[in-house]
Amino acid sequence: MKNLSALSIAAALLSAPIMAQEPIIHDGEFEYLRAQYGDVWDSQDVEIEEKLSEIRAANNGKPPNILYILIDDVSFGQMGNRTLNYVTGIDTPSINNLASEGLSLMRMYTEPSCTPTRTAMLTGRHPIRAGVKEVKVALVGEGLSSEEVTIAEILKEKGYNTAHVGKWHQGDIEQAYPHNQGFDWAAFPLHQQVQLSLMTREAMQSNTMLGFHASGQTNQFALDQRFKPYGLVTGVEAEAGGEAREVGIAPGEEWTQAKYEEMNERYQRQILEQLERLAAEDAPFFLQYWPLYPLNFVYPDQAISRNGGFHADKLQLLDTWIGDLLAKVDALGLRDNTIVMLMADNGLMYHYEGTSGLNQLIYRGGKTQHLEGGVRTDAFIRWPGVIEAGSAAGDIVHVSDLFTTFARIAGASDLIPRDRVIDGVDQTALLLNGEGNSRRDYVYVYEGTVLRSVVKQEFKMHLPAPGQPGAAAPVFNIYRDPREENPLVGYSLWSGASFQDMVKRHQMTIAKHPHFPLGKGVPYEGISNLRPESELTREVFASWQKK
Amino acid sequence: MKNLSALSIAAALLSAPIMAQEPIIHDGEFEYLRAQYGDVWDSQDVEIEEKLSEIRAANNGKPPNILYILIDDVSFGQMGNRTLNYVTGIDTPSINNLASEGLSLMRMYTEPSCTPTRTAMLTGRHPIRAGVKEVKVALVGEGLSSEEVTIAEILKEKGYNTAHVGKWHQGDIEQAYPHNQGFDWAAFPLHQQVQLSLMTREAMQSNTMLGFHASGQTNQFALDQRFKPYGLVTGVEAEAGGEAREVGIAPGEEWTQAKYEEMNERYQRQILEQLERLAAEDAPFFLQYWPLYPLNFVYPDQAISRNGGFHADKLQLLDTWIGDLLAKVDALGLRDNTIVMLMADNGLMYHYEGTSGLNQLIYRGGKTQHLEGGVRTDAFIRWPGVIEAGSAAGDIVHVSDLFTTFARIAGASDLIPRDRVIDGVDQTALLLNGEGNSRRDYVYVYEGTVLRSVVKQEFKMHLPAPGQPGAAAPVFNIYRDPREENPLVGYSLWSGASFQDMVKRHQMTIAKHPHFPLGKGVPYEGISNLRPESELTREVFASWQKK
Structure with missing residues (x-):
């Protein structure tokens, strides 16, 4: 995998003229804070740089590995805390334990939906600046632009090995795929769980996707044969710069709940394999695990949680998987020089409250909404010997800050582009010096392209x-x-x-600093084994796209 | 204080013919469970009895002291948990620490209001069985009947020294006073905080008691001079069987926010004094601290919490007071043989959400309501060496269970009356053996006299x-x-x-087993220094009461 061409990364980086001397362009609000705290921060940064050098020196000159786990659609309080486990009837002992070993970020703000949060983390920018809003199921011919510079590209350029396993949700065009956005290797579904978990015969029969499956009705007046998405690409795997290959489904085969569960199990197996592979290399690694669970819309044969809801039960299962992954980190001797971060991308799918078992627990609202229930998530970060175990910070943090902070920790701040606004604030001081050291006390909250809320203190x-x-x-x-x-x-x-x-x-x-355009292209390019039904779907889309 | 007549206790106990052989009369639902688990419980009880004997033997034959702290109007999650402290902006480190040293009862149910919860704890009975519903401010000539047998009476009979400090709220008639219901000594307000904290000039001017204070309006058409309560008795102190004496206010003096704050500070001082006094005695003690804070309706000069709401800020203050009290327990060498229990009596006063700083955090609803927000509270119990530190139990418990459980632990189960229904279930097994050992999986939830909800599992x-x-x-x-x-x-x-x-x-x-009647009588009897304005109020009431 190391011998892959880095052309796509270079292309992205070329679009960003890098000069270490130029300051990063931040939003006006940050500059207001810098005017008040710039001197303090500058002197603090000198100490931090010394500390980071010491850490690298103690580890053969290598910056730390980063394992970044991003859970889907779980609101604040629904994992990582025993008291709230009792409220929900969902046990998350592995995540609780991770929380106790690191820093709990008590005011982590995300974007209110999957695609935007992931874009913000990857690019350090509010998605709107990259033209990104939620990517819908079905073909769109859109996605994360190659003009955007991702944290994976930056870390790869700095010498990291990079891999991605699980949900991606950045679009159906070739430039948006993870292996074209900085990851050496990636296993991911082309779309998301509405396709993979809701649009099944089983979900219809469990009363969560009324009327979707063809077996559920016979309607001789229907014309459009693509109104119900058909033949979409499912999961693919790829190496950087190469073509993706669909796995786990044969031409003509129907996607089922069993296939969805198998896909989740495969990603869990693959994250363990990737971790083992990366641990054997000399270079540091940046490894992403973005599970599809807890999203799931069919009851299990036997619930394992007291809650028993179809999201809740899978959250408890996922917790055991996280436990296995963290045990593997230990078994491979990686604990000390690996930053492990776990968080959710946005609030619950409140649309399924009751049966899903997840609920508007503390904050109101959920996925797609600017309310705290939509954009406040649990977030825990462990870095033994550097971040104080069992600590907590009430400071405001935004998911875009991870971009800037991870780059800083890797010693790669000079690779952050200087030709565009970077919303992500460097939060290294918060991680190293603890609570009260955040460099932001504000967040702008968008729903799609619309600014809906402003948070300050x-x-x-x-x-x-x-x-x-x-x-x-x-x-x-x-x-x-x-x-x-x-x-x-x-x-x-x-x-x-x-x-x-x-x-x-x-x-x-x-x-x-105007917004950049969204990436556009022909969907499903760069997939080597497109099934005939996917090819057909693309043709229908293409005939419209040309017009 | 030890030389006081125990006449009133004897009178109460006489009304309950005690025969150890007869079983306690429980509700039908409990008997349904006993039919399923009776044999298991009986054999478990043999082991528990041995364990309790061992504990007493290790402590010169004495059963443990009990310090019971009951906080007013705080919903589940608002104290004792760091994560939720961050949500609310209220720090409760002392209570969090107490929680970490004992057992957290994660499904403690109370009654939805002050008087009923306190009656249930004192008598082991749903208040309706004693004719009790919420006691209102202003004269009522009603209260906890002398026919009821309280846990204080039982423990006193068993040789405990008993004292009560703080809120009581069991009625304005002599038989209902704490020193006539089993406490050797008591300091308490005759009524509650609506009188003491809301019905003040300051509360009106802070926009929380619109129009109450006479200075707020001039209305020449008003006739009734008692529509706004006038001349009510404030705080009194008394010894068992003796007369109560009002303190802290002179005839003609106006009650103010400053007086309310002084009263709270006095109770905090007195609980420390009582603890010190009781620690010096040979007998074990049962000491109640039922603070008036966090109820408070006026902003402080300077908030101490990030929240700053007028309840929230006092909750944070109260936490420091609890810390002082627990430090005193340690300083007096009482830690090992003292059960410390802390809980709230019911949910928040949701009527003041926003400005009070307390809010419907997890559960919906609050004080007066059968919703979980009204009847679910935080509850922590510490007993070093007996109850596992840092443990938690998701079992259902009802506040009336404390009556039966404290009696059992004191070796006084045979003093529990056998002529009436006892709703309280013996939860000693839960305390000693931990989670999964509750003997109830149900609760009946009343609002006043009306059954509003039934909880099962x-x-x-x-x-x-x-x-x-x-x-x-x-x-x-x-x-x-x-x-x-x-x-x-x-x-x-x-x-x-x-x-x-x-x-x-x-x-x-x-x-x-029909309900018992509520205690009735002439209000304000047994108070030695009634102010003229209180005398006048009683006369107006009495002239109506006679009719």
Whole structure:
């Protein structure tokens, strides 16, 4: 795998003229903070750089490995905490244990949906800046642009071995595939779980995908044979720069719940294999595990959790898998020089509350929503000897910060592009020095392309509807009112004014540094063994795409 | 204090013919469980009795001291857990630490309001069986009957020294006072915080008690001079069998927020004094601390919490006070042979969400409501060397169980009356043997005199409205849906049927063992220094009471 061409990475990096001397372009709000804290941060950075050098020196000059685990659609509180395990009837002892060995980030903000959060983590940018919003199931001919520079590309350039296993959800075009975005090796589904877990005969019969499967109705008036997605590519595997190959399904075969479960088990097997392979190499590694579980819409034969809901039960299963993975980290002697981070990408799929077993536990709302329930997730990071075990930080962090922070820790900050806005803030000080050292106290929360909320310290403003005056915008105190139900706007017009300043600064930054375009292309290119039914689907799409 | 007459206790005990041979009369639902588990429990009880004997033997033959701390109006999750501290912006390190040293009861059910929960704990009975519902502010001439046998009376009879400090809220008649219900000494307010904290000039001016204070309006059409409660007795102190004496206020003086704060500080001082006094005695002690904080409706000059709400901030203050009390337990060498239990009496006062800083955090609802938010509270119990440190139990427990369990631990089960229904289940096995050893998997939830919900295992049925059929009753799975919002009744008609059986069993037990009457009398008797304004209030009440 090491002998693969790095052409695609070079292409991406070429688009970003790198000069270490130029500062990273940050959002206006960050510059407001830098004006207040720049000197403190600069002197703190000198100490941090010394500390990072010491850590590398103690490890044969190598920066730490990074194992990044991103769980799908789980709201804050639903993993990693025994008390809340008791509330939900879902036991997560492995994740609880990981939490106890590292730092719990108590105010991690993500984007409200899968594609955007993953883009933010990969690029350090609010997805809107890369033209990205949620990638839907079915062909779109869109995805993460090769113009974007991912953390995998940066780390690879710095000498890391890189691999990705599991959900990807960055588009159906060749430039968007993980092995073309910085990963030496990748196993991933082309689309996501709506296709893989909901659009099955079993999900229809379990009452969660009413009417989807053809066996569920006979309708002689239907014309469009592609209204129900048909012949979509499922899981593929690929090496950097190479062609992807679909696995686990034969031409003409129907996708089933059993196949979905087999796919999940395969990814779990592959993450263990990849870890073992990477551990044997000299170079440090960056390994991503982005499981598809807990998403699942069919009851098991026998629930293993007290909760028994079809998401909940798979979350408990996934916890045992995480336990196996972390045991493997230990068994391979990797514990000390490996950063392990685990978090979720956004809140629960509240649409299935009740039967799924996940629920709006503390914060209101979920996936797709700007409410705290949509964008607040559990996040734990372990780095033995560097990050204090059992510590916690109430500081605000955004998922895009991981891009900047991982690059810093790898000694690769100079590879961060300087020709575009980087929203990710360097949070190395928070990791090394602990609570109170975050370099942000704000977050802009988008739903797709629309700015819906602005978070500042303990306050959160929901933006007023178009045409409404600022005084119509409800402002919440997140400590006093985590569910965002009592806006107390009468008391907070002062904060409305302050929030409007923040929105202005954000807009002015965009005006100065316009958004990049989304990647476009022909779907399903670069797949070596397209099934005839996928080929047919692509032809129907292509005949429309050309028009 | 030891030389006080025990007449009142004897009178109460005389009303309950005690014969160790007769079994305790339990509710029908418990007998259903006993029919399934009686043999197991009986053999387990033999081992438990041996273990309790060993514990006493190791402590000069003395049973353990009991320090019982009951916090007012705090919903589950709002104290004792660091993760949730971060959510609320309220730090409770002392209570978190207590939790880590003992057993966390993860499904403690209380009654939904102050008076009923306290009655249930004191008598081991659903308050309805003693005729008790919430005691309102203002004179009522009602309260806990002398016919009821309290845990204090039982422990006193067994040789314990007993004292009570803080909120009592069991009525304004002499027989209901704590020093007439088993406590050697007591300091307590006659009524509760609506009088002491809400009905002040400061609370009106802080926008939480609109229009209450006379300074807030001038209304020449008002006739009734007692519509706004006037001249109520505030805090009193007394010894068993003696007269109470009001303290901290002079005739004609106005009650203020400053006086309320002074009262809280006095109770904190007194609990430390009482602990020191009781530690010096030979006999074991039963000491209750029932603080008035966090209830409070005026902002402090400077908040100490990140939350800053007027309840929230006092909860954080109270945590430091609890820390001082527990440090005193250690300093007096009491740690090893003292059971320390801390819990709340019911959920938050949701009416003040937003400004109070407490909120419907996980469960929906609060004080006065049968929803989980009303009747689920944090509960931690520490008994070094006996209860496993850092343990947790997901078993269902009801606050009335403390009566039966404390009596058992003190070796006083034979003093539990046999002429009435005792709802409290002996949970000694749960404390000694840990999770999975509760002897109940059900709770009946009343609001006042009305049965509103029945809890069984993970299921909860809200009773249908009068006249509605059983199929109209929503049934919830509390793990999958802690907020009781998705009844999934279509899937749960089977459980409706089972719940109706439970209601029948409960009703049949009541028919066989009818409720006792509430204590009645002339308010404010037995107070030696009634202020003229209180005397006047009583006269107005008495002139009506006679009719």
